[in-house]
Amino acid sequence: MQFADIIIPLGVENFFTYSVPTEYEGTVAVGGLVVVSFVKNKRYTGVVYALHSNPPVGFETRPIERVIEEGFALSASHLKFLLWLSEYYMAPPGEVTRAALPVAMRLESYTSLCLAADWQEDGTGGVELSLMEREVIGVFRQNGEICMAEVEKLLRRKDVYVAVRSLLEQGIIQVKESVDDLFKPKLERLVRWARVFSGEELGKIIDSLKRAKAQQKMLCDWIMYCDEHHTDSLPKAEFTGVIGNSTAALKGLCERGVLEVATIEVSRLDSTGEEVQEMHALSGEQERALEQVRGHFKERDCVLLQGVTSSGKTEVYIHLIEETIRQGKQVLYLLPEIALTVQIVKRLRRVFGDRVGVYHSGMTDSARAEMWRRQNGENPYPVVLGVRSSIFLPYRNLGLVIIDEEHEASYKQKEPAPRYHGRDAAIMLGKMNGAKILLGSATPSFESYQNAMSGKYGFVELTTRFGEVMMPELMFVDVKEYRRKKMMKGSFTPVLYEEMKRVLERGMQVILFQNRRGYSTFLQCNHCGAILKCKHCDVSMTYYRFRNTLNCHYCGSLRPVPTVCEECGQGHYVNRTPGTERIEEEVKQYFPEARVARMDLEVMSNKVKFRALIEEFEAGNLDILIGTQMVSKGLDFERVKLVGVMDADSLVSFPDFRAEERAYDMLMQVSGRSGRKGEQGKVVIQVADRENRVYRLVEKGSFHGFYSFLSREREMFHYPPFSRLIQIELRHVNEYSLRNAANELARKLRERLERRVCGPAEPEVARVRKMYRIQVLIKAEQGLSLSKLKTFIRQKCDELLKGESGKGLKVYFDVDPL
Numbered sequence: 001m002q003f004a005d006i007i008i009p010l011g012v013e014n015f016f017t018y019s020v021p022t023e024y025e026g027t028v029a030v031g032g033l034v035v036v037s038f039v040k041n042k043r044y045t046g047v048v049y050a051l052h053s054n055p056p057v058g059f060e061t062r063p064i065e066r067v068i069e070e071g072f073a074l075s076a077s078h079l080k081f082l083l084w085l086s087e088y089y090m091a092p093p094g095e096v097t098r099a100a101l102p103v104a105m106r107l108e109s110y111t112s113l114c115l116a117a118d119w120q121e122d123g124t125g126g127v128e129l130s131l132m133e134r135e136v137i138g139v140f141r142q143n144g145e146i147c148m149a150e151v152e153k154l155l156r157r158k159d160v161y162v163a164v165r166s167l168l169e170q171g172i173i174q175v176k177e178s179v180d181d182l183f184k185p186k187l188e189r190l191v192r193w194a195r196v197f198s199g200e201e202l203g204k205i206i207d208s209l210k211r212a213k214a215q216q217k218m219l220c221d222w223i224m225y226c227d228e229h230h231t232d233s234l235p236k237a238e239f240t241g242v243i244g245n246s247t248a249a250l251k252g253l254c255e256r257g258v259l260e261v262a263t264i265e266v267s268r269l270d271s272t273g274e275e276v277q278e279m280h281a282l283s284g285e286q287e288r289a290l291e292q293v294r295g296h297f298k299e300r301d302c303v304l305l306q307g308v309t310s311s312g313k314t315e316v317y318i319h320l321i322e323e324t325i326r327q328g329k330q331v332l333y334l335l336p337e338i339a340l341t342v343q344i345v346k347r348l349r350r351v352f353g354d355r356v357g358v359y360h361s362g363m364t365d366s367a368r369a370e371m372w373r374r375q376n377g378e379n380p381y382p383v384v385l386g387v388r389s390s391i392f393l394p395y396r397n398l399g400l401v402i403i404d405e406e407h408e409a410s411y412k413q414k415e416p417a418p419r420y421h422g423r424d425a426a427i428m429l430g431k432m433n434g435a436k437i438l439l440g441s442a443t444p445s446f447e448s449y450q451n452a453m454s455g456k457y458g459f460v461e462l463t464t465r466f467g468e469v470m471m472p473e474l475m476f477v478d479v480k481e482y483r484r485k486k487m488m489k490g491s492f493t494p495v496l497y498e499e500m501k502r503v504l505e506r507g508m509q510v511i512l513f514q515n516r517r518g519y520s521t522f523l524q525c526n527h528c529g530a531i532l533k534c535k536h537c538d539v540s541m542t543y544y545r546f547r548n549t550l551n552c553h554y555c556g557s558l559r560p561v562p563t564v565c566e567e568c569g570q571g572h573y574v575n576r577t578p579g580t581e582r583i584e585e586e587v588k589q590y591f592p593e594a595r596v597a598r599m600d601l602e603v604m605s606n607k608v609k610f611r612a613l614i615e616e617f618e619a620g621n622l623d624i625l626i627g628t629q630m631v632s633k634g635l636d637f638e639r640v641k642l643v644g645v646m647d648a649d650s651l652v653s654f655p656d657f658r659a660e661e662r663a664y665d666m667l668m669q670v671s672g673r674s675g676r677k678g679e680q681g682k683v684v685i686q687v688a689d690r691e692n693r694v695y696r697l698v699e700k701g702s703f704h705g706f707y708s709f710l711s712r713e714r715e716m717f718h719y720p721p722f723s724r725l726i727q728i729e730l731r732h733v734n735e736y737s738l739r740n741a742a743n744e745l746a747r748k749l750r751e752r753l754e755r756r757v758c759g760p761a762e763p764e765v766a767r768v769r770k771m772y773r774i775q776v777l778i779k780a781e782q783g784l785s786l787s788k789l790k791t792f793i794r795q796k797c798d799e800l801l802k803g804e805s806g807k808g809l810k811v812y813f814d815v816d817p818l
């Protein structure tokens, strides 16, 4: 008899052994997806970890219920990579699998399902439904939204999985937790010419429409549009927006056989159809850099490309991508945030057209599954552009991994586990696949820079901006002084105000950077000074003026603003520190003529809005863009001549050993948006703490100097890149039990690890979702075996969990925390 060890996509340790029914012997393979029933007969889609013939002792195995079609099996190397992630980041393999597979692929008993909104009785496209499928449809019709376990219960059968899956694939039912329907071909309504008309014919038709003015106008507009845009069709929604929204007129034209509304099937994966263009020729310096990168790749896997902002790193990448795919290999191009994909995808598609696939969390689940299946199939995209989760896609023949803006903290997955670093995981992915890895940044992370300086990575520099453009002029302005003299205009010093005026008068653009979101970060009582905090988390709530509510960024709870102070009952709440919204309001007051837009998480959550915003700004239809760190990096706008940093001190003042590195990066990056083409740009940095050493280091402008200066301290205090960190976080509803447990753990760990153990310490936010949190940090010097260390830590945590203080305790690991 054959047995299979299965990874269940849940946060449980271990593998689970199932028996392989004879009918499936030979079909079940390592890496394959199978359906099994787990605790309480709930069904899950698991991954086969190993096959063997050793019956487990002490319990009866249950059989694998079903093997999922091939298109979704993980390759051996893919599985190996996931297991490496699990091991390195101390996350159960199930948790890694959960992160790796799109929801649509790991259908499980709890997944909520319902009938597709637009499904109608005759919507099967002529496919005959099985009896079981019809029964399942019946259950959904009566019950609305239910999960698979309930379908099984209602039908009193255990074998509904096949039917459910088949209905899912036909788009008759859909997964509720995903926005879109699953595996269902996406349909789009298209307005187009009913047939080809000659100019003469059209003339006649227009004449004949004399008494149907609306139709005549619509037709004329349509003809003009088609001419201008070299097109002959338009999605219905756009047609309504661009040409006109008179349903009657459109209907009239259709009835006359001039236009038609067709329903066509489209892929969810954006495609362009745009014509591809030649790559830009590289400048002398870029050519030299490319040559050096190639040279290093002969000896090393990893190269760090440090290029000042607007030096054309992206152009160098493009040349490398071209070479790689010419050799028939794949490229993974990683970016830290979705925000940056908008512009880069355009630049890549201009050169590589439809050979570029995009993958990120903003896509619907079906689109992600479609992409997954495609990459696993015969005709995968040669180039994948995506955020950190793209490391989970299948790769056939990876030749190059590019990690752009490699210093970005947003590469790190924070919650939920696995808490992996996109950059580091991608490096490993590249190595496991024998690919070359290029890290790029204007302000490399200390970790990568240290690797470059020690010779572990190749190191290549671009020191000038493309096109002999000058680096921007930096102006530090002391806010305190202007406050004292009462010369501030709201949050603007006269210096920034005047510079803005000058730039706007010349028809150029301004970016204002404010490191916060919301109308103001917090509300404070004007009588007793109490700060309004979240009731569940130990953190101040953010005030959103436009809906007059408070929002907790940690647990997400919302509440209205109390009229009197909850502490003293006398004062009322006033805004402190201005956020992006408040800056926007002030800009409107001081620059009433200017066209202003705001870009922050709020706006970002809407993909369409966000893309439109970037396009508007690019096209020059906006004058001022106000934003949080999203505006600070990677974006490439020609006409920005001034960047204003509203409050630089807020960058420096975090209680974190990386705060200064981050502040430096941020200031360099945001400055990098100014004057990227043509004449030199300016940057006005408003500060109160003028003497801060970070500002002095920024002024000096030497990254190497900055690194040398700060890395001495890092080395002295055993911080990365001179050590590795592992953070253990404990959570409990009871603060007292938590403290006890944490002290006990720290004591146990100290027995062997001694001074490498720091804490327990309360994190900045000591309570989240009613759970108290406390952290113990382990510093591991170079040379210490990490895997032994992890085994030891895990062992001590297990002891703790099994003991008296383990009740109700939760333990989380974060390896290389940021």
Ligand SMILES: Nc1ncnc2c1ncn2[C@@H]1O[C@H](COP(=O)(O)OP(=O)(O)OP(=O)(O)O)[C@@H](O)[C@H]1O
Pocket: 280, 281, 282, 283, 286, 307, 308, 309, 310, 311, 312, 313, 314, 315, 441, 442, 466, 633, 634, 635, 636, 672, 676
């Ligand atoms: N060889 C080239 N030919 C034509 N245009 C170029 C060339 N190199 C760079 N550019 C243009 O200069 C601008 C800046 O280049 P790019 O965005 O690649 O810089 P970057 O180094 O990636 O900057 P950042 O670090 O700020 O993201 C872009 O608009 C790019 O199209």
Ligand SMILES: [Zn+2]
Pocket: 534, 535, 536, 537, 552, 553, 554, 555, 556, 557, 769
């Ligand atoms: Zn909260």
